[in-house]
Structures are given as C-alpha cells and as structure tokens.
Amino acid sequence: MGMADILSGLTEEQRAAVTYRGGPLLVLAGVGTGKTTVITRRIAHLIAEGIVERPSQLLVFTFSHQAAEEMLDRAFDWVRYAALDAWVATYHAVGERILRENAPLAGLPPDFRVLDEWDQRVFLLDHLTELPVRTLRPRALRQPLRFLTPLLSFIGRAKDDAVSPEAYRAWCDGAAASLPSDEADLHRELADCYAAYQELLERDGVMDFGDLIVRTVRLLEGRPGLLAEYHQRFPHVLADEFQDTSRAELRLIELLAGHGNATAVGDDDQAIYGFRGVPWDNLLAFLRAFPLAKVVVLTQNFRSTQGILDAATRLIRANSYRLEALSLRGEIPYSITKELTSIHGPGHPPVHRQFPSVEEEAEFVAREVRKLNAAGVPYREIALLYRNRYRPDPYLRALSEEGIPWTLAGRFRAGMFDQEVIRLMMSFLRTLADPGDSQSLYHLLGSPIYRLGGEDLALLTSRSQREHRPLRQVLAAAVAAGSLSEEGQQAAARALADLAACEDLARGNPAGRVLYAFLMERTGYLQALAQSDDPAAGQAVEHIAEFFERVVHRFEEVARYDRVPWFVRYVDELRELGWNPMVGEAEPGVDAVQVMTFHQAKGMEFVAVFLTGLVEDFFPGRITRPTFVLPRGLRGEDIPEDIAHLEEQRRLFYVGMTRAKRRLYLLSADDYRPPGEAPRKRMAKVSRFVLEALGEQGERSPEAPALLRIRRQGGEPPPPAPGSEGTGPLQLSFRQVDDWLTCPLKYRYVHVLRVPIRLHPIVILGNAVHQAIQAYHLAKVQGRTLPLAELEAVFRHAWRSEGFLSAAHEEEMLRHGAAALAAFHRFEEASGAQPTFVEKFFAFVEGEAKVIGYWDRVDRIGNQALIIDYKTSEVGEEAADHRARESLQLAIYALGYERMFGDRPHEVQLRFLTPEVVVGRATPTDRLADRALAAIRDATAGIRSGAFAAKPSFAACSSCAYRTICPSALPL
DNA sequence: ACCCATCGATACCGA
DNA sequence: ATCGATGGGT
The missing domain is CATH 3.90.320.10 (Lambda Exonuclease; Chain A)
Structure with missing residues (x-):
C-alpha cells in the first residue's frame, strides 16, 4: 500500500494530522470530522514511512472494547494486516497485560484475578462485617447496597486521584484537625474502610479495575529500566477518544508515551463522562505533558448540514471551559478555532416543538417518522433520544400505534433475568438450594417441563397453605396417596424423581453440572427446545447458552465453593445490585427506529434525530453530589461543580444534536407526568439549551381540539416488527x-x-x-x-x-x-x-x-x-x-x-x-x-x-x- | 423571606 | 413511597 492510497481523499487538515512527524501531536477533531479515518490512516502512514518498523510497535489506546474492535475493522479496510499486529486495546487491557508480563516484578501471582464492577460489590458484600464502620454502621447494616455503592465509587475516585489509603490517613491525622469534628470523624472512618478494603483484596489475591491502573503506573514509575523497554517496544503511542480518559489513565499514557512520540485524538466538546471522574481538560493535560505538541484542528464536517452545525456551535459556545474559548481569551498559547463547515450545504435548520403533554409529543414523533419514512428515510436512520426521568414508554407506544418498528437500547430493555427460560432455571436451582421454597417449586411444576394442570396445582397450594407445610412435602404426600389427576400424578412423580436425582448430584458437583444434568439428562428440555421449529424455542436456547457463558462460568471463576446453594446466593446478590445483562444483541441490520439515551448515542449518526424531554430541571438535570467525597485538600484543583455539571450537560446536548445528518427535532412538553398522575400545576419550562441552540423562542404547536384527543390505555407496546436480515460481511x-x-x-x-x-x-x-x-x-x-x-x-x-x-x-x-x-x-x-x-x-x-x-x-x-x-x-x-x-x-x-x-x-x-x-x-x-x-x-x-x-x-x-x-x- | 411545587434518589456509562 | 434540596412565585 503506497502513500497515494493512504492520503487519497483526505482534506488538507486531515492530511496534516496523518502525516505530521515532528513529535507529539494533538488532533482536536471536531464532531463528524473523520476522527477514525485520521487515526487509522495515521497508523498506516507511520508504518509506510518507517517511523515504526513493524505494526507490532504501535500501541493504540481506546475507550472501550467495542471501540477497539471497530478500529481494527476500519484499519483492516485501510492497512490490511498492518493494524492487526499492533496492540489496540483499552487502558485497562493494556495495564493488565503489562502486569501479567511482569507479574513477579509487580509482586503479583501469575494468575491474579481482576474483579469487575459487579464482582467487586459482591466481594465487599461478603466482607461487609469486616469493615471498620463506626457511625456508618447502622446504615451499612440496614441498607448495605445504599452504603456499598457510594463507598466503592468513593474508593474508585480516590484511586483515580492517586490517593492511597495511607495518604488519606495521613491527611486525616494532619489537616482534618481544622474541620468540624463530625466531618473529621467521617473522613477517618472512610480512610479506615478504604484501607480495610484494600487489605481484603490483597488477602484474597484479587484486584479491582482501579488497582489495575494504579499498580501498572507504580510498576513503571518504580522501574525506569522496564519503562525504557516499553518505550523501545512501542516507539509511537496513539490514544483515541482522549477527552474521556480518567486521571489515572492519563498518567499511564504519559508514562508510556514518555519518549514524546504520541498522538492524542479527541474533542473536548464531547467529554461526557465527568460523573466517573473524567476531568474536562484532558486535552490540555496532554499539552501540559508535551509542551511542544503540535495541535491540528479538524473542522471539515462530513456528517451534518450547516444548519444543524450552526445551531450546535451556538449552543456549545456557551461553555467557557473548552479549548476554543481558552484560546480566544488568550489563556493558552494556542490559536484554536473550531468553526465547523459542512460539505452538505445549509439543509433544514433544527426545529423546536412544544406540546401540552408527552403523549402529544410522542404522537408528533410517530407522525413525523411516518412522513420521513414515506419520503425514503429508512427507520434505522432515525433515532429518538430520551432522558431518564420517565421510561421511554410514551414514545414507544405512539410508534407502535403508528405501526412503526423500533428497537430500544439501554437499561429499559429486558435483560437476561427477565427471560422466562432463565427464570425457570433459577426456580429449579432455588428448589434445590431450598426445598422449602414453595414459590419456585410452583413455578417449576407449572412450567412446560412438567405441565402440571391448574386444578392439581391449586389443590396442592391450598393444602400447603392450610397445613402450613412446604409445597414439596405436600407434593410428595399427594403422589404417595394418588390424590392428583391421572396426568398430574405422572408429572408430579417425574418432578419428584428429577429433583431427588439432582439433589443427589448437587451434593458433590458444581452448580453448572447439576443444571446441565437437569436440562439434558433428566428432562430433555434442552433437546426439545433445540429441535423445535418455533423461533421462541430457538431464542430460549440462546438464552440458556448465554446464561451458561455469562453467569455459570463467571461463578465458576469467583466461586470459593462451587455448589448450587452458593450459586443461587451469588446470583441473588448480583441481581440485588442491579445486574441484568442484555441478551440477544439487537440485530444491527434490523430496520427500526433506534430509541436510546443521549449517552448511548455517542459515536453514532442518523439521518433524522428526535431529542425529547427538553425542559429545565430535566435537561439540564439537577446536580447530584456523591455521598462521600475526598476532602478538597486531596483532590486536584477543579472548576466549581455546579458549573462543571451544567457544562457537561451542555456537551451531552451537543452530542445529541450532532448525531443528526439531515433533520433535527428538539421537542419539549409542558407536562411529563404519566397519564395516571395529577397534572403539574406549573408548566415545565423549555430547556435553556434549546434557546441557546436556536437563539430564539421556538414555535408552539397548537393544542389539539379536545374531542380528537384519545385517552390512551396503558400496557406494554407490541414487540417491534421483525426486520430484514443483517447483511454485513460474514466472519468465519x-x-x-x-x-x-x-x-x-x-x-x-x-x-x-x-x-x-x-x-x-x-x-x-x-x-x-x-x-x-x-x-x-x-x-x-x-x-x-x-x-x-x-x-x-x-x-x-x-x-x-x-x-x-x-x-x-x-x-x-x-x-x-x-x-x-x-x-x-x-x-x-x-x-x-x-x-x-x-x-x-x-x-x-x-x-x-x-x-x-x-x-x-x-x-x-x-x-x-x-x-x-x-x-x-x-x-x-x-x-x-x-x-x-x-x-x-x-x-x-x-x-x-x-x-x-x-x-x-x-x-x-x-x-x-x-x-x-x-x-x-x-x-x-x-x-x-x-x-x-x-x-x-x-x-x-x-x-x-x-x-x-x-x-x-x-x-x-x-x-x-x-x-x-x-x-x-x-x-x- | 418564606412557602410550596417539583424532582430525583436508583441514573446516564466504562474498564 | 418519602424526603430533602431547589427554584420559582409571592
């Protein structure tokens, strides 16, 4: 692949970013300006020019696994094998790999285990009584989850700010003296909990995600020789999505790019992860670490029409903490202008519509989607972004009533544990773990596995309740006495035999083995599902497979004692913590309106975008301060938190606006309460962001005549219409x-x-x-x-x-x-x-x-x-x-x-x-x-x-x- | 200055 | 569900 290929079709500014070779480089890539194109072609260029000898000498940091995969895919198009040879990974994956390569040096066992966010919580829940809580004790015991989550998020932030338990304690002994005594006490207690948690991790030979980066940084800082080896191994380092890297990740990249050959790519106007400790000024931090860095600003936008870009730019200019603003005020020695120009001409300017209620807002969306679709816009090219106060139900219902297919991303989608077949498996396991669990047994008996009839079930439960005996005993007695219907007798006997056999097996076997034996060997349920032509059965098999992959195997890894009762407890704990992984990944090729949160929309683009729920107190939402915060003396200097919050909300709004290629709708309603509740006495106010973006008052939708308004019934929207088959390349x-x-x-x-x-x-x-x-x-x-x-x-x-x-x-x-x-x-x-x-x-x-x-x-x-x-x-x-x-x-x-x-x-x-x-x-x-x-x-x-x-x-x-x-x- | 309506907590998200 | 914080209205 020659230079001509690598540079073909690039704009001047992109070319400058791809070919710069004077040292550190910051690419300030405005929205829709071809960031991925630049980074993948820069990789190709570095290789073609011999700046690195082999692709394996490139270290590329990405924000998420998904981003890493996408980059590999894109690089695959452009540089063939080249990028596949490089390290393209998240910060944590790089940290983990460095630690594993040097486990003895880092004082770690070669097979150290990393707890993810969920296992971390289960871990702490298991050790809750060992935490030295004093005034927090009642709270920790009464509502463990309300205590654990804030504590872990506090510890996470401390690690991110490189504050060790020792440093925190030292601060408590010194500076805390000037605080009111109750505050000082709280800090001492938190410091003790932090230290105790850390000791518990070490005792069990595990670490959390925070430790991964902390320990990698400590290892590299303490061993200049080792660091030099990595510098030699990776003569050039690239970092994507740089605006969303945490402080700790920043230190890691500063170390690994310490030789100065580094490229950072990002856009400070799209930094939307402040809530997990990401500072707004990462890009500035890069410039501070590498004062000689060249800055290339990409402003040629390939995505949206000028009308949309202008509105977005008007909005974001209200933020004062952004590189362009600092440059204009002369606070940094760089001249940065981020005036985006579209290659698509003026197009339609964004429109704002205001409605009396969410229902009307939703109906408007549905009608407009129908029109767009009739005009040739595929459903999948239309997105609806929602805020989180209320469920997105009104919009989904309105779309369904218009017969428009939709797919819902995010937390309101049903998760694994909402699947009937998964609930059934859990009922089986619960029955084994606790023979007195009548509810689970009831579920199991009535399920397609045993199909015990309604009359038999009613007889059994009423007897169980009357005699205050567990259903299991009553069932056994009924079978012995032959008091059930003929088929019922058979089914019940079968169930009892299966349970007895599985209980026997469960005593000496891992949970997964027992579950497997139940599904395959005893009941043949899995065979039946796999052989069925019913698509629902096929889905059920997939869910079972995912349950084994993501729950059973996960438990095998962390289990201290792999038996059914402990498995049930583990799953219950995870469930209580809110764990409910998605199942059946949405088909990317399905032609349906994409409904998602603003955060989820990041990195995507659609022909038409509806931004909903744009009212004050909602967007911008209210600031919520974390329950526990590091004292000011230990935290890095930061901008006032209310300003930080408002500006981040504005960036989020900006991200939402700039997802649109051709059409952008800004929607708001006077009242977002669900129909059942009393209406608001005061109308919601239109979001200040709408006014900032449009620079004027939006048009008000005339209220529909009362007679035409239909009272909507509640209820689940029908499932989306089946879509077309995916047509991406087949991976084999x-x-x-x-x-x-x-x-x-x-x-x-x-x-x-x-x-x-x-x-x-x-x-x-x-x-x-x-x-x-x-x-x-x-x-x-x-x-x-x-x-x-x-x-x-x-x-x-x-x-x-x-x-x-x-x-x-x-x-x-x-x-x-x-x-x-x-x-x-x-x-x-x-x-x-x-x-x-x-x-x-x-x-x-x-x-x-x-x-x-x-x-x-x-x-x-x-x-x-x-x-x-x-x-x-x-x-x-x-x-x-x-x-x-x-x-x-x-x-x-x-x-x-x-x-x-x-x-x-x-x-x-x-x-x-x-x-x-x-x-x-x-x-x-x-x-x-x-x-x-x-x-x-x-x-x-x-x-x-x-x-x-x-x-x-x-x-x-x-x-x-x-x-x-x-x-x-x-x-x- | 004070009252009362309103909202969010639980979040959004990542390793 | 309830409660505390907040902001708008008076």
Whole structure:
C-alpha cells in the first residue's frame, strides 16, 4: 500500500494530522470530522514511512472494547494486516497485560484475578462485617447496597486521584484537625474502610479495575529500566477518544508515551463522562505533558448540514471551559478555532416543538417518522433520544400505534433475568438450594417441563397453605396417596424423581453440572427446545447458552465453593445490585427506529434525530453530589461543580444534536407526568439549551381540539416488527468452516443456537495444555524460560473440574496433561527455537467472508516462516506427516499467513504432544491453498443461504457432542 | 423571606 | 413511597 492510497481523499487538515512527524501531536477533531479515518490512516502512514518498523510497535489506546474492535475493522479496510499486529486495546487491557508480563516484578501471582464492577460489590458484600464502620454502621447494616455503592465509587475516585489509603490517613491525622469534628470523624472512618478494603483484596489475591491502573503506573514509575523497554517496544503511542480518559489513565499514557512520540485524538466538546471522574481538560493535560505538541484542528464536517452545525456551535459556545474559548481569551498559547463547515450545504435548520403533554409529543414523533419514512428515510436512520426521568414508554407506544418498528437500547430493555427460560432455571436451582421454597417449586411444576394442570396445582397450594407445610412435602404426600389427576400424578412423580436425582448430584458437583444434568439428562428440555421449529424455542436456547457463558462460568471463576446453594446466593446478590445483562444483541441490520439515551448515542449518526424531554430541571438535570467525597485538600484543583455539571450537560446536548445528518427535532412538553398522575400545576419550562441552540423562542404547536384527543390505555407496546436480515460481511473461523463441512446441522447447534454442551474431558485437557504452552511461549518471547513447575501451575489453574465421569477419570486426565507438558518442556528446552508470534490473531477477506483465526505459534527465521499448531491427541510416527498434509486447519492457517504477509510459509506443522512430541510436517503448495479456498467458499455459501440440513455419517456422528439431541444422528 | 411545587434518589456509562 | 434540596412565585 503506497502513500497515494493512504492520503487519497483526505482534506488538507486531515492530511496534516496523518502525516505530521515532528513529535507529539494533538488532533482536536471536531464532531463528524473523520476522527477514525485520521487515526487509522495515521497508523498506516507511520508504518509506510518507517517511523515504526513493524505494526507490532504501535500501541493504540481506546475507550472501550467495542471501540477497539471497530478500529481494527476500519484499519483492516485501510492497512490490511498492518493494524492487526499492533496492540489496540483499552487502558485497562493494556495495564493488565503489562502486569501479567511482569507479574513477579509487580509482586503479583501469575494468575491474579481482576474483579469487575459487579464482582467487586459482591466481594465487599461478603466482607461487609469486616469493615471498620463506626457511625456508618447502622446504615451499612440496614441498607448495605445504599452504603456499598457510594463507598466503592468513593474508593474508585480516590484511586483515580492517586490517593492511597495511607495518604488519606495521613491527611486525616494532619489537616482534618481544622474541620468540624463530625466531618473529621467521617473522613477517618472512610480512610479506615478504604484501607480495610484494600487489605481484603490483597488477602484474597484479587484486584479491582482501579488497582489495575494504579499498580501498572507504580510498576513503571518504580522501574525506569522496564519503562525504557516499553518505550523501545512501542516507539509511537496513539490514544483515541482522549477527552474521556480518567486521571489515572492519563498518567499511564504519559508514562508510556514518555519518549514524546504520541498522538492524542479527541474533542473536548464531547467529554461526557465527568460523573466517573473524567476531568474536562484532558486535552490540555496532554499539552501540559508535551509542551511542544503540535495541535491540528479538524473542522471539515462530513456528517451534518450547516444548519444543524450552526445551531450546535451556538449552543456549545456557551461553555467557557473548552479549548476554543481558552484560546480566544488568550489563556493558552494556542490559536484554536473550531468553526465547523459542512460539505452538505445549509439543509433544514433544527426545529423546536412544544406540546401540552408527552403523549402529544410522542404522537408528533410517530407522525413525523411516518412522513420521513414515506419520503425514503429508512427507520434505522432515525433515532429518538430520551432522558431518564420517565421510561421511554410514551414514545414507544405512539410508534407502535403508528405501526412503526423500533428497537430500544439501554437499561429499559429486558435483560437476561427477565427471560422466562432463565427464570425457570433459577426456580429449579432455588428448589434445590431450598426445598422449602414453595414459590419456585410452583413455578417449576407449572412450567412446560412438567405441565402440571391448574386444578392439581391449586389443590396442592391450598393444602400447603392450610397445613402450613412446604409445597414439596405436600407434593410428595399427594403422589404417595394418588390424590392428583391421572396426568398430574405422572408429572408430579417425574418432578419428584428429577429433583431427588439432582439433589443427589448437587451434593458433590458444581452448580453448572447439576443444571446441565437437569436440562439434558433428566428432562430433555434442552433437546426439545433445540429441535423445535418455533423461533421462541430457538431464542430460549440462546438464552440458556448465554446464561451458561455469562453467569455459570463467571461463578465458576469467583466461586470459593462451587455448589448450587452458593450459586443461587451469588446470583441473588448480583441481581440485588442491579445486574441484568442484555441478551440477544439487537440485530444491527434490523430496520427500526433506534430509541436510546443521549449517552448511548455517542459515536453514532442518523439521518433524522428526535431529542425529547427538553425542559429545565430535566435537561439540564439537577446536580447530584456523591455521598462521600475526598476532602478538597486531596483532590486536584477543579472548576466549581455546579458549573462543571451544567457544562457537561451542555456537551451531552451537543452530542445529541450532532448525531443528526439531515433533520433535527428538539421537542419539549409542558407536562411529563404519566397519564395516571395529577397534572403539574406549573408548566415545565423549555430547556435553556434549546434557546441557546436556536437563539430564539421556538414555535408552539397548537393544542389539539379536545374531542380528537384519545385517552390512551396503558400496557406494554407490541414487540417491534421483525426486520430484514443483517447483511454485513460474514466472519468465519476455521472451526466454523470445519464444523459446517462436517455437518451443517452441527454448525447450527454450535454457532447459531450455541447449545451449551458439557465440556468433553478431551477439550478441557486440550484447553489447559494450550494455556500452559502459551504461557511458556510468551515468556520465551520476552527472553525468559518457564520451569516445568510453573507450566504445571498454569495448567492446573486453567483446569475445570466439570464433565469428568469420576474422580479417578479426572486424575487420569490430569496425569495425561502433566505428561504432555513434560514432553513439551523437554522438547523445547532441547530445541532452543524462538517463537516470533504466540496466539497470534490473523484475518483476511475471501469472497464474502472475513476469515479469522489464531496461530498457536509462528517461528520466523530469516524470511522463512514456520506455523505450528499443538495437539494433545496421540499419533503414530508414520501417520503424523499425513495428518499434517490433510489438515484443513493448517491449510487455512497457511493461506492466512500468505494473505497477511505476502509470502508463503515454508512449512506448517502439527505437534502431537503425547507420549513424546511427534512432529507432522507439510509444505504449503497451491494445492493446499486451493483446498482451503474451496472449503471457505463452500462454507460461506452454505451458511449465507441458511442451509443447515443434517449430513449424518458414521465419522461425523460418532464424535459429535450433539448426538444425544440430534434427531438425524445415526444409531451407533 | 418564606412557602410550596417539583424532582430525583436508583441514573446516564466504562474498564 | 418519602424526603430533602431547589427554584420559582409571592
């Protein structure tokens, strides 16, 4: 890829940002000015110009995982393989990786665990009684959650401000003397809690997200040699969305970019994360850290019409804490003007409409959406942003009444625990954990699993209540006495037998194993769902799969005692904390009006945008001060909080306005109360932001004649109309290609329905061995050698105890793994070969598919490359080469290498580990490449067309994990 | 200066 | 649901 390509189609200012090479660079990218284009092409440019030798020398910080993925996707379009080789990650991911690479230096165990926000709360809830609370005690005990959340947010802020428990205590001993005694006491108590929390974390060998950055910074600050190594490893550092980095993250980037070759990209007018401690002046902080930095301002807007931009600019000019304003006032030595110019001409100016009620506001939206759609604007190009005081129900209802499809993002969407099938699984587990839980048993008995009739259920519950006995006892008695209907008798007996069997299993088995046994082995419910043609059943299977992935496995990782009752308690705690992850990601291709909060809209664009609920006290909303705050003496100097709040709200409004490409509606109503409540006595006032943006009073919508107003009934809006299929490129892994070729129905089970399957012992063994091997190779890349004992430690840590037939069986597999590792270790120590890449991601486009995968290991010697994949299975010496030559996996891996690097690897290998390492070799040829291509083409076409008919054969079925649920499986 | 209507808490969001 | 803070009205 030449320079011409990299710079083609760029504006002057973009070109300046992409090509600057004098040192640190701040790209002040106004809204819609092609920020991602600039950063991805700058990456390409740095490589093309030899500023970094290899893409792997680039470190790119992003704000979220999603942003990292998007950037990789975009970079993929432009620089082919280049960016894929770089570290593109969030601040926390970078911190974690640095700590793991240097765990001994950082004084950490190699397998330290990081608690996410939720596990952090569960952790503290578990240790609540160990906190040294005094005056706060009643509150902490009576309403733990009302205490924990503010405390953790306080600790988070302290870590962000680099205030250690010791520093806080020292402050309490000194400066607090001048405070009123109750205030000083509160600070002492908080300092003690902070210190105690920190000790608890260390005692359990875990850390929270705050520690991740704090410890990384401490490590790098304390080891100049190590820091210098990272500077050498990453000669250039880029940071995206710089306005939304926290103080601690800023310190990390200042350290890693300490050599001065850094690019920061951001826009201070879009900083909307102040509530989690992000300062408004990050971009200035960059300029302070790198005083010689060049500033490039991007002002050419590609998104909106001039009318929309002008209104947005008028609004944001009311903020005094922004770089443009500071520059105008001469407070910073930079001349910055952010006058945005559209390439689309004047267009329609934004309109403001005021209504007597939300209902009318919502009806207006629905009518207008209908008009826009009739004029050719697809629904998915229309967004409605709402505020959080009331649910977005009125808008959804009005859209539904017009027959307009919509999708709702954000917290009002139903989460995992609102799904019936998940509730049912929880009822089952609760019944096991507490046989006296009659409600859960009732739910279970009436569910599609047992279908106990209404009369039988009524009989049982009334008896249970009358006799004050748990439903379970009454049920057992009724079955014994034969007092139920005929079918009821059968169903109840079945339920009792299942419960007894599962209780038996639960005593000695992890929760996930028990649940799995219930769903598959005892009741066959999962099979029934997977075989059903009903789309709702398919969804239920997906939900079960997600439940296993995101709840059961998560518990396995944190559980101190993995048994059903503890699992139930864990889930209850998380639920109480408000945890309810989204399920069934919204289809991106669905043609429906996008309803979301202002925050969620960040980074998106739509042809038409409706901003709703624009009244004072609402937007701007009221300031809420955190319950606990660091004393002024320990906090960094900041602007007054009410001003900070107002300006951030204005930036949020600005973000909302600038999502619109062509049409922008600003809407407000006199009264936002739900219909049932008494109407307001005083009308809500139009948001000052509306007036600032339009510079005048908006037009008032005439009140509709009373007769035409229809009293609306409440109730859930109907579900959105089904949309069209997604049409993005198909992403395919080797596993997907292979599974589809083996049997399309297997593909459907694994990759479409994701039917959870009990891990086969061989798979567990393979995973654990792979992780140990990976750790060895990673150390090797850094010039260290892991002793066998450490390999075994990693192996055991990666081990999961589910799925084994017996303890003896598990022992045997563990021995097998240890033998494989020993053989591997002997082999490697003797060979001394040096891996170039370990677990390396690759991707290439073939036809309509993007093929992705990971190479276990690549060795490059001179310009020759060797790709290696490890197998834990056994093979005869003679058969090894044959296996390698016939391996579709190696064929695809070789093709991937060729596409990424332009040359063909000189050899590909399978390395079988037991009992001694046996190497199977193959040389990539045109024939091998053609085989890979044909496989990819067939799989792409088949998957695209949705052809998932079973292809039973003895070979496929005998080794298929889905044999037990597959209606087409051959009898063996 | 004082009263009373009104709102938000719970948030919005990220690792 | 209730309560404290806030801002508008008198």
